[in-house]
Amino acid sequence: MIKVSNPNEYYPQFDSYPVFHNFIKYAIKDLSPDIYVDQLDLPNCYVLYSYPAYFILGKPSIAYETEVCQLFGHNSWIINNDISWDVVLKKHFDTEIQSHPKIQFDSNKLSLEHILQYKKPLPSGLKIVPIDESHLVSGMVKADVVSRFFTVSSFKEHGYGFVLVDDSNHVKGFALTNYPMVGKEIELYFRVGYDFEINHRNQGLGTALCAYFIEETYKRGLIPIWDSANEISAHIARKLGFVEMIHWSMYHVL
Numbered sequence: 614m615i616k617v618s619n620p621n622e623y624y625p626q627f628d629s630y631p632v633f634h635n636f637i638k639y640a641i642k643d644l645s646p647d648i649y650v651d652q653l654d655l656p657n658c659y660v661l662y663s664y665p666a667y668f669i670l671g672k673p674s675i676a677y678e679t680e681v682c683q684l685f686g687h688n689s690w691i692i693n694n695d696i697s698w699d700v701v702l703k704k705h706f707d708t709e710i711q712s713h714p715k716i717q718f719d720s721n722k723l724s725l726e727h728i729l730q731y732k733k734p735l736p737s738g739l740k741i742v743p744i745d746e747s748h749l750v751s752g753m754v755k756a757d758v759v760s761r762f763f764t765v766s767s768f769k770e771h772g773y774g775f776v777l778v779d780d781s782n783h784v785k786g787f788a789l790t791n792y793p794m795v796g797k798e799i800e801l802y803f804r805v806g807y808d809f810e811i812n813h814r815n816q817g818l819g820t821a822l823c824a825y826f827i828e829e830t831y832k833r834g835l836i837p838i839w840d841s842a843n844e845i846s847a848h849i850a851r852k853l854g855f856v857e858m859i860h861w862s863m864y865h866v867l
Contacts, residue, residue, distance in 0.1 A: 614660060614680045620648035626659055626670060632717055632861055633692055635800040635838060637661065637668060639792035643765040649684060651677040660684060669693040673701045682706070691864040702864050711865045716847050718839040718855035725831055727854050731824040735777075736816065741825055744774045744789060752784045757804060758791065766793035773833075775825045777805065777818055788822035799830055800838040803849075820849050827853070 617623060624641050627634075640646045646663035650656035651671075658671035660681060667685055672695050682705040685691055691702060702710060735741065748754045749768055754776065759768050766772075774789025786805035803826070805819045830837045839855050841847040851857075 614649040614651060614658075614677065614684060615653060617648045617650060617653070620646065623648040623650070623656075623659060624661075627661055627668065630668065630670065631694055632715070632840065632859060633666075633668070633863075635792050635795070635798060636663075636666070638795040639762065639766075642795050643793065649681075651680070666690045666692060669695075669698055671695070673697050679705070685866050687866060689866040691866070696861075699862065699864075706866060709867050711867060712862045713842065713865060714860070714862050716841045716850075716857055717859040717861065718841065718847075718850045719858040720837050720839065720855055722856055723827070723837070723854045725828065728824050728827050731817065731820045731853070732828075733817065733821060735818070735821065738780050739777060739785065739818070741775050741777055741822060743829075744768075744772075744776050744787070747782065748776050748778075748784055748787075753804065754784060754787050754789065757787075758789060758802065762792050768793075773829065775822055775829070777822055786818055786822055788819075788826035794835075797834070798836045798838050800840065801826055801830075803846075819845075820852060823849060823853060 627637050630637055640663035644663050646661050649660040649662070651658040657674060658669070658677055658681060661668040661670070662684070665688060667689055669681060669691065678701050682702065693699070744754060746769070749759055763772060771793035772790040774787055776784045777786035778784055786803070788801060788803040791800040791802035801823060803819050803823050805822070827837050839850045841850055
């Protein structure tokens with residue numbers, strides 16, 4: 614595979630990428646990702662790389678599929694636009710690769726009236742408030758999102774969301790823009806507690822946070838996007854009224 618010297622010429626090829634398109638738009642805007650092609654003249658295969666993710670565009674071919682796989686080192690995450698690559702990746706990496714099933718949901722049939730019923734009263738000592746500067750300095754929002762995806766664009770200017778806080782303003786959960794906003798589609802990312810702090814889970818708090826976020830998204834004239842990585846996330850999406858659209862897998866090289 615050839616690393617191109619002017620990747621800007623090739624970025625438009627990924628405009629209609631079927632999954633993770635918000636990440637791709639953010640990466641192109643803020644990070645100038647690398648582009649690899651099988652040939653400079655009329656490429657058959659493209660690979661966009663923005664650490665740690667590789668996006669394959671095109672169908673596999675014996676002419677270049679080995680070279681494509683050789684791009685992926687330890688701890689690489691791989692996304693592809695054609696399920697034929699699933700077989701190629703599993704054959705090449707064997708036991709050194711893990712599959713992570715995901716579901717992309719459609720928001721066209723969402724009912725705001727239905728969603729707002731989940732903005733129910735919270736347990737004593739907890740409240741949901743808009744994210745402000747105090748939540749960006751440290752804690753869950755800073756660690757999980759800001760320090761990873763808002764290193765170039767500021768969250769205050771290019772993101773929004775809500776946090777679940779206790780009486781001391783300690784963040785116990787959030788629902789927010791996963792990446793800096795580019796265009797009208799906004800990917801929702803939510804979390805309640807860490808794995809070692811689960812006392813706020815299974816109380817409908819994640820659903821409530823998402824309801825606040827979706828309401829605000831519509832107020833801004835934007836479109837909420839949901840891509841689940843586990844059954845808990847998929848369950849909440851269905852409960853809110855999202856409809857399953859694409860079942861796909863991303864891969865992790867061990």
